[in-house]
Amino acid sequence: MIKAIFKGLIVATAILGGSAVAAQAAPLQLDSDIFVERQKRSEDGSVSVILAEPKTVVPGDSLVFVVKYKNVGAEAASDFAVTNPMPKAVRYAGSADGLELASVDGGKTYGFLSALKVKNADGTDRAASYADVTHIKWNLKQILAPGQGGKLVFRGVVK
Amino acid sequence: MGWRIRRLPKAAVLGALLASASFASPAFAAGTPAGTDITNVATASYETPGGSTIDVDSNPVVIKVDELLDVVVDNTDPGDVATQPGDTGEVLTFQVTNSGNGNEAFTLDADVAVTGDDFDPTLVQIVLDTNDNGVYDPGVDDVYVAGTNDPALDPDESITVFVIVDTPTGPTDGDRAEVSLSAVAVTGSGAPGTSFNGQGDGGGDAVVGTTGADDDDSGFLAIQAAILDLIKSATVLDPFGGSTAVPGSVITYQIVANVTGTGSLTNLVVSDPVPADTAYVPASIVFEGTGQTDATDTDEGSFDGTQISVDMGTVTSGESRTITFQVTIQ
Incomplete structure (x- = not known):
């Protein structure tokens, strides 16, 4: 239901800002979804994990973020990048494709998480971990032809 | 370097995600x-x-983010609370912590009739540490009344709770009694995951967390009856180097205080009157090998004109203390 409301908002925004968007052509559609992993116990006692579309979550819940993109315009788009700031209450927990770049400094610089460092209080460096991630970004350096799209999937845990 | 968009079929994406579910257990x-x-x-x-x-x-x-209902109860007594048969007002100390993420009130209950222990004390009352000093202050700290002053705690906040009990006269040395305190979230409790629609702090649902929103912990009372045995002996040294009791002979008295049983004796003071027809030898008190002055001062021993007295402080069972002093036969 919440999602439906925000879809309505987006339409409204698009109409208000319509002139600028229309002039640029090649509009790109970006659609964000959050799912939560719920454990489902079947009658035989086995536990399976299902993805549910939650309205609410509790600390410790595992979330799955899905960002869908599609070129719905008439022209190709190039140098295509998708950035997702981590919500404050969410600790990043990795992506499905492993191709994302991470930022641990509020989105100023990006790199593969394994190569990033964080300063300790005493001035020394330590390797960055999931808990340090503030933004993630996919640099999809190919041409996105009209009608083409895709999906980026990553995980987080409610802090 | 070419970046490829991988358009995974939905089932494949979910498979990959589920496979990595194990690292998602949060701290x-x-x-x-x-x-x-x-x-x-x-x-x-x-x-x-x-x-x-x-x-x-x-x-x-x-x-x-919904309210997670979680609570942890810990007994914080350093060990068994020592008591004696018939003692009243023994204090067991607990800490109740809201380990959930919303403001939540908790119903407290004490159980003194836990099975499997040696005796059951009588519950006097549950007291909240109102002034938050960690110590039971009778008349200052509020007596807990269920449903009236259930403590409401912020996330991660703790309150100290005292359970006041009386020890019956029946039990004997070494007997122990278990006293348990439980705390249950007022909003609700039950199996983890149980949800209370719209009742969460902040407007969402309230969801029972891993503790079941219900926890308890136990403290113990232990009868510690320390028994004191005083063993007194005398040796006589006469003026001639022998051991006859004649005027002028010096009698050295030795008193050994043996503490047995369990626990300890506090403020143990041993006194002994100087016998008739003898005169105390000034400054002759020796306590644990150390000479004592006769004045009532910082050392343990004193002589007040009629009796010697030694303040031994706290003596734990299994230990002994030795005093000697001397008198002259007149």
């Missing part, structure tokens, strides 16, 4: 406060064939 205390909104917006940027860069925001997705 959190109370966590994000109940009622917090998690809003996610992705942004894309791209270049048009014309060379201009365009930014696009996704729809925001908003999820509310």
Whole structure:
């Protein structure tokens, strides 16, 4: 239901800002979804994990973020990048494709998480971990032809 | 370097995600406060064939963080609380912590009739540490009345709770009694995952966490009856180097205080009157090998004109203390 409301908002925004968007052509559609992993116990006692579309979550819940993109315009788009700031209450927990770049400094610089460092209080460096991630970004350096799209999937845990 | 978009079929994506589910067990205390909104917006940027860069925001997705109902009860007594048969007003100390993420009140209950122990004390009352000093202050700290002053705690906040009990006269040395305190979330408790619609702090649901929103812990009373045995002996030294008791002979008295049983004796003072027809030898008190002055002062021994007295302080069972002093036969 919440999602439906925000879809309505987006339409409204698009109409208000319509002139600028229309002039640029090649509009790109970006659609964000959050799912939560719920454990489902079947009658035989086995536990399976299902993805549910939650309205609410509790600390410790595992979330799955899905960002869908599609070129719905008439022209190709190039140098295509998708950035997702981590919500404050969410600790990043990795992506499905492993191709994302991470930022641990509020989105100023990006790199593969394994190569990033964080300063300790005493001035020394330590390797960055999931808990340090503030933004993630996919640099999809190919041409996105009209009608083409895709999906980026990553995980987080409610802090 | 070529970046490829992998358009995984849905089943494959889910498979990959589920396989990595094991690393998602979080280490959190109370966590994000109940009622917090998690809003996610992705942004894309791209270049048009014309060379201009365009930014696009996704729809925001908003999820509310529900209240997690969790509580932890800990007995904080350093060990068994020592008591004697018939003693009243023994204090057991507990800590109740709201380990959930919303403000929550808790119903407290004490159980003194736990099975499997040696005796059952009588519950006098449960007291909240109102002035938060960690010590039971009778008349200052509020007596707990269920449903009236259930302590409401913020996330991660703790309150000290005292359970006051009386020890019956029946039990004997070494007997122990278990006293348990339970705390249950007022909003609700039950199997983890149980949800109370719309009753969460911050406007969401309230969901029972891993503790079941119900916890208890036990403290113990132990009868510690320390028994004191005083063993007195005398040796006589006459003026001639022998051991006859004649005027002028010096009698050295030795008193050994043996403490047995369990526990300890506090403020143990041993006194002994100087016998008739003898005169105390000034400054002759020796306590544990150390000479004592006769004045009532900082050392343990004193002589007040009629009796010697030694303040031994606390003596733990299994230990002994030795006093000697001397008198002259007149």
